[in-house]
Amino acid sequence: MGRARGAARRxxxxxxxxxxxxxxxSGPEARGFEQVVAAVEKFCPRVEVVRPGMCAIGATGxxxxxxxxxxxxxxxxxxxxxxxxxxxxGVADSLFAAQLAAQAPGLAPGLASGPAPGSxxxxxxxxxRTGAPGRAGLPGLIVAPGGTRAFLAPYPVSVLDVPExxxxxxxxxxxxxxxxxxxxxxxxxxxxxAPGKRAHRLARGLDARPLAxxxxxxxxxxxxxxxxxxxxxxxxxxxxxxxxxRMHAGLAARGLxxxxxxxxxxxxxxxxxxxLWRHAGLLSALAVAERVRWxxxxxxxxxxxxxxxxxxxxxxxxxTRLRLVPDQLVRAEGRQLGLWGDAxxxxxxxxxxxRVQAMxxxxxxxxxxxxxxxxPAEQVTLVPFGDSGTxxxxxxxxxxxxxxxxxxxxxxxxxxxxxVTDDSGTTVTVTGRAVxxxxxxxxxxxxxxxxxxxxWAGPWPVNERWWAAAVSARRRARFxxxxxxxxxxxxxVQDGGWLIEASYD
Amino acid sequence: xxxxxxxxxxxSPQQDGGQPRPAxxxRPAxxxRxxxxxxxxxxxxxxxxxxRELLPGGLPRGSVVAAGDWSLLCLALAAxxxxxxxxxxxxxxxxxxxxxxxGAGLDPGRLLLIADPGAGWPHVLASLLDGCDLVLLRPPxxxxxxxxxxxxxxxxxxxxxxxxxxxxxxxxxxxxxxRQEWAGIGTGxxxxxxxxxxxxxxxxxxxxxxxxxxxxxxxPDGAVTxxxxxxxxxxxxxxxxxxxxxxxxxxxxxxxxxxxxxxxxxxxxx
Numbered sequence: 001m002g003r004a005r006g007a008a009r010r011x012x013x014x015x016x017x018x019x020x021x022x023x024x025x026s027g028p029e030a031r032g033f034e035q036v037v038a039a040v041e042k043f044c045p046r047v048e049v050v051r052p053g054m055c056a057i058g059a060t061g062x063x064x065x066x067x068x069x070x071x072x073x074x075x076x077x078x079x080x081x082x083x084x085x086x087x088x089x090g091v092a093d094s095l096f097a098a099q100l101a102a103q104a105p106g107l108a109p110g111l112a113s114g115p116a117p118g119s120x121x122x123x124x125x126x127x128x129r130t131g132a133p134g135r136a137g138l139p140g141l142i143v144a145p146g147g148t149r150a151f152l153a154p155y156p157v158s159v160l161d162v163p164e165x166x167x168x169x170x171x172x173x174x175x176x177x178x179x180x181x182x183x184x185x186x187x188x189x190x191x192x193x194a195p196g197k198r199a200h201r202l203a204r205g206l207d208a209r210p211l212a213x214x215x216x217x218x219x220x221x222x223x224x225x226x227x228x229x230x231x232x233x234x235x236x237x238x239x240x241x242x243x244x245x246r247m248h249a250g251l252a253a254r255g256l257x258x259x260x261x262x263x264x265x266x267x268x269x270x271x272x273x274x275x276l277w278r279h280a281g282l283l284s285a286l287a288v289a290e291r292v293r294w295x296x297x298x299x300x301x302x303x304x305x306x307x308x309x310x311x312x313x314x315x316x317x318x319x320t321r322l323r324l325v326p327d328q329l330v331r332a333e334g335r336q337l338g339l340w341g342d343a344x345x346x347x348x349x350x351x352x353x354x355r356v357q358a359m360x361x362x363x364x365x366x367x368x369x370x371x372x373x374x375x376p377a378e379q380v381t382l383v384p385f386g387d388s389g390t391x392x393x394x395x396x397x398x399x400x401x402x403x404x405x406x407x408x409x410x411x412x413x414x415x416x417x418x419x420v421t422d423d424s425g426t427t428v429t430v431t432g433r434a435v436x437x438x439x440x441x442x443x444x445x446x447x448x449x450x451x452x453x454x455x456w457a458g459p460w461p462v463n464e465r466w467w468a469a470a471v472s473a474r475r476r477a478r479f480x481x482x483x484x485x486x487x488x489x490x491x492x493v494q495d496g497g498w499l500i501e502a503s504y505d
Numbered sequence: 506x507x508x509x510x511x512x513x514x515x516x517s518p519q520q521d522g523g524q525p526r527p528a529x530x531x532r533p534a535x536x537x538r539x540x541x542x543x544x545x546x547x548x549x550x551x552x553x554x555x556x557r558e559l560l561p562g563g564l565p566r567g568s569v570v571a572a573g574d575w576s577l578l579c580l581a582l583a584a585x586x587x588x589x590x591x592x593x594x595x596x597x598x599x600x601x602x603x604x605x606x607x608g609a610g611l612d613p614g615r616l617l618l619i620a621d622p623g624a625g626w627p628h629v630l631a632s633l634l635d636g637c638d639l640v641l642l643r644p645p646x647x648x649x650x651x652x653x654x655x656x657x658x659x660x661x662x663x664x665x666x667x668x669x670x671x672x673x674x675x676x677x678x679x680x681x682x683x684r685q686e687w688a689g690i691g692t693g694x695x696x697x698x699x700x701x702x703x704x705x706x707x708x709x710x711x712x713x714x715x716x717x718x719x720x721x722x723x724x725p726d727g728a729v730t731x732x733x734x735x736x737x738x739x740x741x742x743x744x745x746x747x748x749x750x751x752x753x754x755x756x757x758x759x760x761x762x763x764x765x766x767x768x769x770x771x772x773x774x775x
Contacts, residue, residue: 349592352636353617356629366618368603380603382618406699406723407604409576439693455690457697480697486685488697502602504687504697505576 009207010069010145012059012091013098014040014076019053036087039079043072048095054102056095063091069142077139089140093148096202100152100159101141148205153178160199165192177203220254221325222247229268229318233296236265236319237289244288247324258326263292268317276327276362277354277386288324294358353385362386370395374402374462376411376490376502401462403478408490408502415499418445418491420453420481430477430493434461443483443491445500451483459493550638550666552585553610555731559706559716560678564639564668567661571669571676577605577722578680578704579670581729583641584610586666591615591638596622596629598643598670608727621645627652634665643670650674678708683717689725699725701732 016036033052040047043066044057059069066072073089080087090101143151155177158166174180180188181203188200201207224239240263251257264274277291353365366382371391373379379402381391420428422438429437436459442450458479465472476492478501483489488504549563557563564570564586572579576598583593584606592615595601599620607613617637622629626645633640648656657675660667669676683705689698702722707715719732 346592349617349636352594352632355632355635356619359625359629359632360619360621360623364619364621366620368613368616368618370603370607370613376602376604380613385617404696405608406697406725406727407602407608409580409602409605409723410600411602411604412600436693455687455692457690457693457695480690482687482690482697486687488687488690488700504700505574 009093010059010063010091011056011093011095011098011207012062012069012073012076012089013050013054013056013095013102014080015088015090015099015102016053016080016085017088018085019051021051021053035083036080036085039083040076042079043076050095050099054099056098059091073140073142081139087139090142091140092143092151093145093205094202094207096207097143097148097152097205100155101143104141149178149181149203152203152205153181160202162195162199165195165199181205218254220247220250220256220329221323222250223321223323225321226319229320231318233293236296236322237293240292240322240324241285241289243322243324244285247288247326248285251326251329255331256326256329257331258329260327261288261291262323262325262327263288263295264323264325265295265319266321266323268320275358291354291358292322294355297355297358357385372397372399372402374399374464376403376408377413379407401460403490406504408504410503410505412500412502415492415501416446418443418498418500420444420479420491420498427498428493429496430459430461434459434477440479440481443481443489445489451485451487453481454484455482456480462492550586550591551589553581553588553729555718555720555729556581556585558731559680559704559718564666565677566638566664566666568677569657569660569667569669569673569675570678570680571671571673572680573682574671575682576601576670577609577729578682578702579641579668580606580609580611581720581722582668582680583639584729586639587611587615592617592636593639593641594619594633594637595641596633596643597626597645598641605723605727608723609729627656630656630667631659634659634663634667637665639666639668641668641670644673676708678706680704680706682722685722699723 014036016033019033033049033055037047037049037055040055040057044062047055047057049055059072063069063072066075069091073091077087077089088102090098090104092098092101153176157169157174157177157180159177160166169175169180174183180200183200185197185200185204189197192199222243224243226236226239230236244261247261261277262274263277264272266272273295275291275295277288356365363384365385367385369381369383369391371379371381372393372395378393379395420440421442422428423441424438425442426438428440431437440453440456443453444450456479459477460479462474462476462478464474464476466475467473474494476494479491479493481489481491489500490502490504492499492501547566549565552560552563564582570582572582580601583595587593588610593611594617595606596619601618603613603616603618606616617633619629619633622642622645624645626642627648630640630642653673653675656667667673672679681704682702684703686701687697687699688701689695699721700723702720703717704720704722705715705717707713721728721730721732724730
């Protein structure tokens with residue numbers, strides 16, 4: 001369905017002040033916005049998510065269907081508000097203007113919770129109501145077709161969100177978008193380059209780029225309902241097998257295969273218990289059914305009242321729904337084991353490891369991969385069983401300054417605080433030139449008893465990753481200490497405090 | 506129980522030289538079930554050559570060995586089986602040094618680590634014993650006698666070996682470190698090179714007579730070796746002589762740059 005050239009294009013933006021502009025794109029906050037997007041998707045399947053907290057749809061078609069832009073905006077805001085999120089809508093000729101219209105302050109008495117205080121746009125001076133202002137009750141603003149340029153004119157140039165323009169344009173005497181839009185387009189492009197051209201289009205009420213709607217993804221998951229709720233594991237496992245076959249058929253029809261399967265069981269009391277299963281090869285229908293069995297067995301074990309740890313999810317009241325969601329789709333290419341080199345995991349080991357994963361979670365069973373690095377703790381990377389991972393720091397490089405063999409048998413994941421004093425009871429320090437204040441005489445780890453230091457060596461200064469000061473830079477002076485009980489320790493001085501990194505027990 | 510243990514008669518070290526021997530002594534049921542295993546189907550798991558005198562029969566399948574809280578000793582016990590191709594699981598030791606394990610001879614590629622087996626650890630242990638030939642466990646809590654006997658039965662049924670980092674009331678064999686001395690480090694100079702350790706083994710049945718041996722645990726390259734016969738007993742009071750290991754020849758140069766050793770100016774060294 002095309003649109004006549006030159007005909008007014010309308011955009012409706014939905015703004016939720018619950019997500020301030022700085023919200024990261026990934027992470028749980030952004031995923032919460034999915035609910036809003038899903039609600040808006042009910043009105044128009046092609047929703048563009050601008051950022052968490054702001055999404056937009058092309059309004060022309062839906063407005064015709066839902067009885068006008070105002071009615072559409074009202075319906076959408078009602079639907080989102082029903083989810084429990086504060087929401088405003090704005091309609092204009094361009095996405096940029098629609099966003100500003102959605103955020104225009106003080107126009108809607110119906111808006112219960114005002115705009116987010118952190119929003120820069122909320123602090124902008126209220127523009128004159130050049131468009132058709134929202135009527136009482138409509139949380140949002142509708143800019144009349146063709147009125148977009150006039151609507152934008154009073155806004156300061158800072159709303160363009162280009163830091164250099166916010167500083168530069170006022171110095172040139174251009175304070176508002178209206179002033180900027182009055183410049184000839186060619187001159188703006190000459191003087192300010194591509195960003196200036198884009199900004200000039202925005203100021204004139206045009207789109208900097210066409211809307212890029214997101215495609216609704218096909219639902220490839222399958223589910224089985226149990227009525228009455230299944231108390232026994234057997235029928236659930238049996239149903240899981242056929243469900244897995246259906247899921248695989250659906251995937252195969254699209255030429256896809258999945259690396260992980262999410263098994264989600266809903267109990268009669270509404271509790272959801274979910275586990276992700278991964279397999280290096282493809283999960284056959286039987287393998288999926290087997291994993292469902294392990295998952296249910298794991299919960300059953302957790303349900304044993306005398307052996308359940310607090311906080312563990314337990315199966316209650318039978319299962320009403322089993323849902324299999326394919327995760328991490330890949331193109332189905334088949335899989336061939338290498339003739340040499342692939343570590344072959346026997347079925348027996350894989351079965352045992354997966355069963356323990358069913359009880360404790362995917363990340364509870366790890367396989368170590370030797371890595372590089374200087375610390376004893378860095379020299380191993382743990383990969384959950386069934387995943388493949390490569391170490392961050394490659395092994396087999398020289399790593400000058402690494403702790404030489406023999407390696408400590410106990411490496412504390414988090415270094416333990418310690419105190420090391422000399423004969424007079426003063427804490428031993430190390431200067432910037434690696435000079436020890438006094439020979440270490442006594443050691444107390446984690447506030448434990450004082451042990452006599454019978455032999456020691458060091459300090460070995462380590463100054464790592466000084467170029468990444470905020471992230472991982474570290475200056476340490478390492479010591480090896482042998483205490484009177486025969487134990488040997490790898491200790492370090494960092495920022496004036498002593499840490500025990502490892503023990504040679 | 507005793508009858509089952511008796512069937513896996515220890516092989517004498519002179520006879521087999523530590524190599525797994527054809528499965529003439531394994532139970533027939535075991536043989537059938539173990540067909541898919543990686544290890545040759547024998548009644549014992551091999552141990553490192555250094556430990557052969559302490560455990561003349563290797564680690565009999567279905568047995569429990571307690572090795573106290575000495576992490577490296579536990580790893581050395583597991584290393585022989587891992588070298589021979591067995592899968593090992595290590596549960597309840599979140600601070601395990603995998604580099605040390607690799608140095609002792611464990612293959613990291615055939616290692617499962619379960620840092621925290623949780624309150625339901627007997628279930629976890631039973632599952633692990635089903636899949637792995639050797640499980641090294643530090644029990645998160647003291648098991649009741651009933652749970653302990655049940656787990657011993659599971660160990661026997663699956664033909665695995667349970668190495669306990671700690672104490673275990675029903676262990677067939679107990680290893681402990683009686684004395685330890687570090688070599689290569691002085692007061693303000695040198696570095697940790699090797700540790701000479703007197704390991705004492707005692708237990709029930711064939712292992713009833715306590716045996717004691719001196720081991721390098723670890724040796725200068727992290728491996729576990731026996732202290733050669735001529736240097737079995739260090740003279741009382743005398744510091745360990747690192748010359749006997751030939752470490753003196755290693756020199757500081759092999760450590761490469763960045764490990765300055767004694768090159769650091771020190772105001773008040775010992």
